[in-house]
Amino acid sequence: MTSTSVRAEFPDPVRTPPAPRPVSRARSLLLPASFLGPAAVLLIVWMIYPALRTVARSFWNDRGNKFVWFQNYDRLFSDSVIHTAIKNNVIWIAVAPLTVTLLGLVLAVLIERIAWQSALKVILFMPLAISLFAVGVIWRIMYLQEPDKGAINAGLNAIHDVVKEPGVLPRAEPSSPAVNSRFVYTKQLGSGGTALLGLTAISPQNVPSDAEQAETPQSKQGAITGVVWRDFSPGGGKPGVVEKGELGIPGVTVSLLKDGKKTDSTTTDTKGAFTFDGVSGSGYQAQIAPATFAQPWGGVQWLGSKLITPAMIIAFLWTAVGFAMVVIGAGLSAIPRDVLEAARTDGATEFQVFRRVTVPLLMPVLTVVFVTQMIGVLKIFDIIYAIAPGSVQNDATTLAFEMWKRSFLGANAFGFGAAIASFLMLLFVPFLIYQVRSQRRNN
Amino acid sequence: MAVAEVRQPALRADPSESIGHRIANAPINLFLLLIGILWLIPAAGLFVTSLLPPAVANATGWWHVFSKPSELTWSNYNHIFHNSAITHALVVTAEVTIGATILPILIASLAAYALAWIEFPGRDYAFVIVVGLMVVPIQMALIPIFSLYNTLNLYDTVLGLILFHTAFALPFAIFLLRNFFAGIPRDLMEAARIDGASEWRLFFKVVLPLGLPAIAALAIFQVLFVWNDFLVGFTLAQDNTPIAPALAGQLRQFGTNLDVIAPASFFSAVIPLTIFVLFQRYFVQGLLAGSVK
Numbered sequence: 162m163t164s165t166s167v168r169a170e171f172p173d174p175v176r177t178p179p180a181p182r183p184v185s186r187a188r189s190l191l192l193p194a195s196f197l198g199p200a201a202v203l204l205i206v207w208m209i210y211p212a213l214r215t216v217a218r219s220f221w222n223d224r225g226n227k228f229v230w231f232q233n234y235d236r237l238f239s240d241s242v243i244h245t246a247i248k249n250n251v252i253w254i255a256v257a258p259l260t261v262t263l264l265g266l267v268l269a270v271l272i273e274r275i276a277w278q279s280a281l282k283v284i285l286f287m288p289l290a291i292s293l294f295a296v297g298v299i300w301r302i303m304y305l306q307e308p309d310k311g312a313i314n315a316g317l318n319a320i321h322d323v324v325k326e327p328g329v330l331p332r333a334e335p336s337s338p339a340v341n342s343r344f345v346y347t348k349q350l351g352s353g354g355t356a357l358l359g360l361t362a363i364s365p366q367n368v369p370s371d372a373e374q375a376e377t378p379q380s381k382q383g384a385i386t387g388v389v390w391r392d393f394s395p396g397g398g399k400p401g402v403v404e405k406g407e408l409g410i411p412g413v414t415v416s417l418l419k420d421g422k423k424t425d426s427t428t429t430d431t432k433g434a435f436t437f438d439g440v441s442g443s444g445y446q447a448q449i450a451p452a453t454f455a456q457p458w459g460g461v462q463w464l465g466s467k468l469i470t471p472a473m474i475i476a477f478l479w480t481a482v483g484f485a486m487v488v489i490g491a492g493l494s495a496i497p498r499d500v501l502e503a504a505r506t507d508g509a510t511e512f513q514v515f516r517r518v519t520v521p522l523l524m525p526v527l528t529v530v531f532v533t534q535m536i537g538v539l540k541i542f543d544i545i546y547a548i549a550p551g552s553v554q555n556d557a558t559t560l561a562f563e564m565w566k567r568s569f570l571g572a573n574a575f576g577f578g579a580a581i582a583s584f585l586m587l588l589f590v591p592f593l594i595y596q597v598r599s600q601r602r603n604n
Numbered sequence: 605m606a607v608a609e610v611r612q613p614a615l616r617a618d619p620s621e622s623i624g625h626r627i628a629n630a631p632i633n634l635f636l637l638l639i640g641i642l643w644l645i646p647a648a649g650l651f652v653t654s655l656l657p658p659a660v661a662n663a664t665g666w667w668h669v670f671s672k673p674s675e676l677t678w679s680n681y682n683h684i685f686h687n688s689a690i691t692h693a694l695v696v697t698a699e700v701t702i703g704a705t706i707l708p709i710l711i712a713s714l715a716a717y718a719l720a721w722i723e724f725p726g727r728d729y730a731f732v733i734v735v736g737l738m739v740v741p742i743q744m745a746l747i748p749i750f751s752l753y754n755t756l757n758l759y760d761t762v763l764g765l766i767l768f769h770t771a772f773a774l775p776f777a778i779f780l781l782r783n784f785f786a787g788i789p790r791d792l793m794e795a796a797r798i799d800g801a802s803e804w805r806l807f808f809k810v811v812l813p814l815g816l817p818a819i820a821a822l823a824i825f826q827v828l829f830v831w832n833d834f835l836v837g838f839t840l841a842q843d844n845t846p847i848a849p850a851l852a853g854q855l856r857q858f859g860t861n862l863d864v865i866a867p868a869s870f871f872s873a874v875i876p877l878t879i880f881v882l883f884q885r886y887f888v889q890g891l892l893a894g895s896v897k
Contacts, residue, residue: 302866
C-alpha cells in the first residue's frame with residue numbers, strides 16, 4: 162500500500178524492495194486479482210451470497226412469494242420441537258466440549274508414561290477418520306436394546322444377572338380365574354384344603370426336564386396340599402383341571418399367606434406337588450412366589466426418547482477424544498522439561514505440578530480444543546440422523562438438524578428453515594469474533 | 605491457532621523413561637489398556653457384524669461369533685459389490701473426493717500466495733474475511749444453493765458437489781497455506797525477485813515446492829472430510845450421491861438389514877482409515893497448524 166511505483170523508479174540492486182517492477186496501478190491490481198480471482202468467485206457464489214440470501218429468505222414465507230417480516234422467527238420460538246432442539250443444543254454445548262477437553266488432557270498426560278503410546282494413540286485417534294455417519298451405524302449396533310444383540314446392554318446384563326437372576330418361568334400366566342394376576346389361589350384354604358395353581362404360556366422347552374405327570378392333590382388333615390402344573394395339553398384341555406398329559410412343574414417356590422402375610426414357603430417336587438404341614442384353622446391362601454416370574458432384564462432403552470442425547474454424546478466422545486488428546490499432547494511436549502523438573506525439585510507432588518504448572522501452560526491449547534469442539538458440536542448433523550430412530554428424531558433434534566429437516570424433508574419450509582439457519586449463525590458469531598481476534602493476535 | 609508453532613507430531617516414546625519407572629506405572633498401564641480395549645470394541649463390532657451371514661447378523665449380537673467362528677463369511681461384501689446402487693455411490697464418492705481435493709488446493713494456494721507475498725490495497729481485510737468464513741456453517745448455504753443448483757442443472761451432479769465442497773474448503777485451506785507461505789524466509793523470495801522471476805514463476809518454482817508439507821496435510825484433511833461427508837451429498841444429490849447418503853435409506857429398517865449396512869459402512873470407512881494410518885504424520889500436522897474447522 163506504500164507507493165511502489167515511486168520506489169520502483171530508483172531500483173537499488175543491493176536492497177531491492179518487494180515487487181520492484183515499474184507497473185501501472187491497473188496492472189498492479191491485475192496481478193493479485195488473477196491469483197485471488199478463482200477463490201473470490203467461489204467464496205462469493207457458494208458462501209457469501211448464499212449466507213446473505215439465507216438471512217433475507219428468513220423474512221419471506223415458505224414458498225418465497227410473500228414478505229412476512231419476523232413471522233418465521235415467531236414460529237421458531239413457539240414451536241415445541243424447536244424448543245427441544247435448543248434444549249439439546251444447550252446439553253451438547255454444556256457437556257461435550259468440556260468432557261472431550263478434560264478426557265483429552267488426562268489421556269495426554271497419562272499416555273506419556275507408557276511404552277506403547279504410539280499404538281494407543283492410533284487406536285484413540287482412529288475414529289476421527291471414520292465418517293460420522295458410519296460412527297452412527299457403529300454405535301447404533303452397540304446400542305441395540307435386546308441384551309442378546311446390543312453389546313452395551315449385554316455388558317450391563319452380565320452385571321445385572323449377578324445381582325438378580327431371572328425366574329424359571331418368566332412369561333407364565335395363570336390358567337384360570339381361580340388364580341389371580343398376583344398368582345394367588347383365590348379360594349381361602351384351611352386344614353385339609355387343596356390348591357390348584359394352574360399356569361399357561363409356558364413353552365415346552367421351559368418345562369424342567371425332570372417334570373412328571375401332575376396329579377390332583379389329595380386332601381390331608383392338618384395340612385394344605387396343592388399342585389403347580391402346566392395347565393395345557395395338546396388340544397387345549399380344560400382350564401383349572403389336572404388332566405392326562407399335563408406336567409407338574411418342579412422347583413417352584415410356593416408361599417402360604419395368612420391375612421396377606423407370608424407364614425411359610427416350600428418348593429414343588431417333580432410332580433409339581435407341595436404340602437404345608439402343621440396347618441390349623443382357616444383363612445390361608447397359597448401363592449406362587451413372584452421371583453418365579455422375574456422377567457429376564459430387557460436392557461436399557463438407549464435409543465428411546467429419554468436417553469438418546471446422552472447416547473449420541475457418548476458416540477461423539479468416541480470420535481473426538483483422540484483428536485483432543487493428540488493436540489493437547491503436542492502442546493504438552495512443547496512445555497520445556499526443565500520447568501517441570503524445577504517444580505519437582507522444589508518438592509511439588511505430581512498432582513501439584515499438573516495443576517499449577519502443566520495446566521496453566523497448556524491453557525492456550527486447551528482453549529483451542531475447547532472452541533473447536535464447540536464449533537463442531539453446534540454443526541452436528543450426521544450422528545443424529547444415523548443414530549436416532551425415526552420415532553425419536555424429535556427428541557434427539559438440534560438446530561442444525563431441524564434446519565435441514567424443515568427445509569428438505571418433505572415440507573420444504575424454506576422460509577422457516579432459513580430462519581433456523583440464521584438463528585444458528587447467530588450462535589456462531591462469538592466464535593467468528595474469537596477466530597478473527599486470535600488471528601490478529603498471531604500476526 | 606495458538607499451537608501453530610507446534611510442528612512435531614509427538615507420536616514418539618520418550619527414550620529417557622527407565623524400565624523401573626515403567627513398572628511403577630502398572631496402574632496407568634492397566635487403565636490405558638482398558639481404555640484402548642473400550643475404544644476398539646465399537647469398530648470391531650461393526651467389522652465382525654459385517655462378516656456374519658444375514659440371518660445371524662440380524663438375530664444375535666456379533667460377539668456370539670467367538671463361540672462359532674466358522675460362521676464368518678465374506679459373502680456380504682460380495683453382495684454389496686454386486687449391488688449397483690452401492691458401487692455407483694462408491695464411484696461418485698471417489699470422483700467427488702478427488703475433484704474436491706485437487707481443486708481447492710490449487711485455488712487456495714494461489715490465493716494464499718497473493719495474501720502472503722503480493723502487496724495490494726485491502727489485503728488484510730481480505731484475509732480477515734477468509735478467517736471469518738471459516739466459521740460459517742454449511743447450513744447457511746444449503747437453501748440458496750439448492751435453488752441455484754436446480755436453476756443451473758447442477759443438482760444431483762458430481763460437479764455440483766465438487767464445487768460446493770471446494771468453496772467450503774477454501775477458507776480453511778487459504779488460512780492454513782497463507783500462514784505457511786508467510787513463514788518462507790523473505791530473503792529467499794527477494795533473491796528470486798532480484799533474479800527477475802515473475803510472480804507466477806515465484807509461485808510455481810519457490811512457494812509451491814516449499815509449501816508441500818502444508819499442502820500434503822491439507823490434502824489428507826480434505827480427502828477425509830469430503831469422503832466422509834453426509835449432509836452435502838444428501839441435500840444436493842439424489843441418484844448420484846456419495847456412499848453415506850446412499851446408505852441413509854437403509855437406516856429406516858435398522859436391525860433387519862445389518863448384512864447390508866454393516867459391510868457397506870465398514871468398507872466406506874476402510875479407505876479414509878487407510879489414508880489416515882499411512883499419512884498420519886501429515887494429518888496431525890494439519891490439525892496442529894490450524895485446529896479450527
